[in-house]
Amino acid sequence: MIKSLLCSLSFSYFFSLVTSQVPPLNPAGRQGAWQLLHASVGISAMHMQLLHNNKVIIFDRTDFGPSNLSLPSGLCRIDPSDTVLQTDCTAHSILYDISTNAFRPLMVQTDTWCSSGAVLPNGTLVQTGGYNDGDRNIRTFTPCTDEYCDWIEFPQSLLQRRWYASNQILPDGRIIIVGGRRQFNYEFYPQNIEGKSSGSSTDHIFGLNFLRETNDYQMENNLYPFLHLLPDGNLFIFANTRSILLDYNQNRVVKEFPQIPGGDPRNYPSSGSSVLLPLDDQNEAIEPEIMVCGGAPKGSFTQATQGNFIRATSTCGRLKVSHANPSWVMEDMPVPRVMGDMILLPSGDVMIINGAEMGTAGWELGRGPVTRPIIYRPSNDGPDWRFSVLSPSARPRLYHSSAALLTDGRILVGGSNPHVFYNFTNVEFPTDLSLESFSPPYLSPEYDPIRPQILSLDEKIKYGKSFWLSFSVKDYLTASVLSVRIVAPSFTTHSFAMNQRMVVLKIVGVTTLLPPAPCAYGLSMVGPSTAEIAPPGYYLLFVLHAGIPSSGMWVKIE
Numbered sequence: 001m002i003k004s005l006l007c008s009l010s011f012s013y014f015f016s017l018v019t020s021q022v023p024p025l026n027p028a029g030r031q032g033a034w035q036l037l038h039a040s041v042g043i044s045a046m047h048m049q050l051l052h053n054n055k056v057i058i059f060d061r062t063d064f065g066p067s068n069l070s071l072p073s074g075l076c077r078i079d080p081s082d083t084v085l086q087t088d089c090t091a092h093s094i095l096y097d098i099s100t101n102a103f104r105p106l107m108v109q110t111d112t113w114c115s116s117g118a119v120l121p122n123g124t125l126v127q128t129g130g131y132n133d134g135d136r137n138i139r140t141f142t143p144c145t146d147e148y149c150d151w152i153e154f155p156q157s158l159l160q161r162r163w164y165a166s167n168q169i170l171p172d173g174r175i176i177i178v179g180g181r182r183q184f185n186y187e188f189y190p191q192n193i194e195g196k197s198s199g200s201s202t203d204h205i206f207g208l209n210f211l212r213e214t215n216d217y218q219m220e221n222n223l224y225p226f227l228h229l230l231p232d233g234n235l236f237i238f239a240n241t242r243s244i245l246l247d248y249n250q251n252r253v254v255k256e257f258p259q260i261p262g263g264d265p266r267n268y269p270s271s272g273s274s275v276l277l278p279l280d281d282q283n284e285a286i287e288p289e290i291m292v293c294g295g296a297p298k299g300s301f302t303q304a305t306q307g308n309f310i311r312a313t314s315t316c317g318r319l320k321v322s323h324a325n326p327s328w329v330m331e332d333m334p335v336p337r338v339m340g341d342m343i344l345l346p347s348g349d350v351m352i353i354n355g356a357e358m359g360t361a362g363w364e365l366g367r368g369p370v371t372r373p374i375i376y377r378p379s380n381d382g383p384d385w386r387f388s389v390l391s392p393s394a395r396p397r398l399y400h401s402s403a404a405l406l407t408d409g410r411i412l413v414g415g416s417n418p419h420v421f422y423n424f425t426n427v428e429f430p431t432d433l434s435l436e437s438f439s440p441p442y443l444s445p446e447y448d449p450i451r452p453q454i455l456s457l458d459e460k461i462k463y464g465k466s467f468w469l470s471f472s473v474k475d476y477l478t479a480s481v482l483s484v485r486i487v488a489p490s491f492t493t494h495s496f497a498m499n500q501r502m503v504v505l506k507i508v509g510v511t512t513l514l515p516p517a518p519c520a521y522g523l524s525m526v527g528p529s530t531a532e533i534a535p536p537g538y539y540l541l542f543v544l545h546a547g548i549p550s551s552g553m554w555v556k557i558e
């Protein structure tokens with residue numbers, strides 16, 4: 001490095017380039033790295049949510065039998081209606097602390113199996129539904145600074161049972177809860193907008209025929225529908241092979257999109273995954289684009305129950321939903337994948353991680369674990385440049401595994417229990433209680449010289465209002481490849497990261513800060529334009545320089 005370049009700032013292209021378009025990382029030889037965090041956390045990580053105090057709430061279900069983690073101080077859960085253990089002194093939920101790598105048991109009172117969740121604007125996690133005695137319960141978890149906070153349970157608070165439903169946080173701070181097994185409807189949390197008259201409870205259940213129509217007899221293939229809130233305020237819903245735009249305020253289907261080509265279902269148990277690609281709020285008009293990857297061909301579930309494990313789907317589809325006549329653009333992944341998790345990386349790329357090459361979701365129905373994650377770069381031109389295949393994990397991550405983006409840019413990976421109980425022996429894929437993280441190639445130390453480090457930041461950001469942040473870069477800064485984005489942490493389960501979204505923010509100006517801060521820069525920024533683009537709440541803010549992200553810092557959008 002030439003000394004005179006250190007800490008220098010090049011403005012050359014700053015105002016002409018879209019800063020979200022980052023140059024491709026070198027695709028050769030940089031395959032990321034896995035790290036085992038815990039050989040066992042005592043439970044299998046079926047559901048995960050990162051909270052704004054850098055702790056991750058993880059839970060599975062109560063009716064797997066005893067877990068490998070005791071409840072604290074001799075506590076036991078006494079639940080006469082549990083289908084397996086009526087007195088259970090083990091935990092089925094933990095709180096994992098990223099900074100210390102420690103975890104502690106939490107206590108759920110009723111069955112949380114195959115449930116859903118979303119974080120409220122105030123940072124409290126709202127978990128909805130489950131199975132059996134838990135299928136109409138709501139549970140909240142409010143992050144705390146001590147070691148005592150736990151789940152609070154609100155029995156019978158949902159209007160319908162919600163087992164395999166999906167949730168989305170809305171611009172007004174409510175949560176919409178869509179579908180679930182044999183539920184062709186949706187409801188909200190809270191049920192009423194404050195100040196509006198309440199009416200009877202059935203007034204608050206909204207029928208959605210689309211869910212009935214996409215429900216394949218017995219095999220469903222429309223559970224855990226993919227939900228994405230669009231910048232126009234409507235809700236995009238994908239189920240099976242079809243997708244619609246729902247105006248949930250009027251209970252009106254605004255539009256139906258073409259079916260995804262190929263005829264392969266993409267939702268549970270043919271579990272593919274889906275993301276809303278990063279929204280670029282630097283543009284006058286945002287072009288939202290949905291991406292769906294993987295799944296399993298029709299009939300795979302029935303075939304798998306008879307021992308025939310059909311090759312999973314290898315295609316991804318992208319749909320520009322705001323176009324007048326949108327059509328799916330299809331691409332091929334390097335390997336087929338069912339039960340993959342699609343996670344938005346701070347770089348704006350998509351990681352597809354976990355899952356299997358054959359079979360479907362469901363007990364004992366997946367084969368051929370795909371242990372290598374892939375990265376997809378949505379903005380690269382040639383398809384050959386879009387995908388890269390990364391280092392394999394030593395652990396199969398099949399049914400009931402999950403993944404979530406961490407504050408520092410790693411991906412937390414855990415779970416895999418394709419059995420009705422915790423089964424560690426005499427099964428092809430033993431229950432996995434481990435927790436791992438995957439460091440994507442951008443975390444490679446060779447990029448440290450150009451990696452931004454956030455120094456200070458306004459903790460609260462208002463819609464459309466300016467805010468300020470400062471950061472440093474060890475080597476020189478090229479302002480033309482600078483970008484700032486916020487990421488909403490996901491509630492991940494069953495291969496779908498609910499509420500995950502990324503918004504690229506508008507940079508108004510960049511300044512070099514005076515000493516004593518070495519190599520420090522200031523950015524004046526504009527908050528997200530609307531609550532439809534970024535619903536209120538906590539987001540991770542990343543500064544990206546030449547494709548290399550800083551560690552994330554929490555901001556509250558309001």
Ligand SMILES: *[C@@H]1O[C@H](CO)[C@@H](O)[C@H](O)[C@H]1NC(C)=O
Pocket residue numbers: 039040068424433
């Ligand atoms: C969980 O506990 C069982 C029973 O004590 C034991 O056999 C098994 O090895 C443990 N598994 C893990 C991953 O700790």
Ligand SMILES: *[C@@H]1O[C@H](CO)[C@@H](O)[C@H](O)[C@H]1NC(C)=O
Pocket residue numbers: 120122123124140142
């Ligand atoms: C957030 O709001 C919910 C619902 O009103 C409430 O139960 C929870 O305690 C609040 N959390 C915080 C951190 O204030």
Ligand SMILES: *[C@@H]1O[C@H](CO)[C@@H](O)[C@H](O)[C@H]1NC(C)=O
Pocket residue numbers: 065419420421422423426427
């Ligand atoms: C898992 O273990 C339970 C007992 O703990 C047993 O009944 C069941 O058959 C086992 N499942 C498999 C697939 O072996």
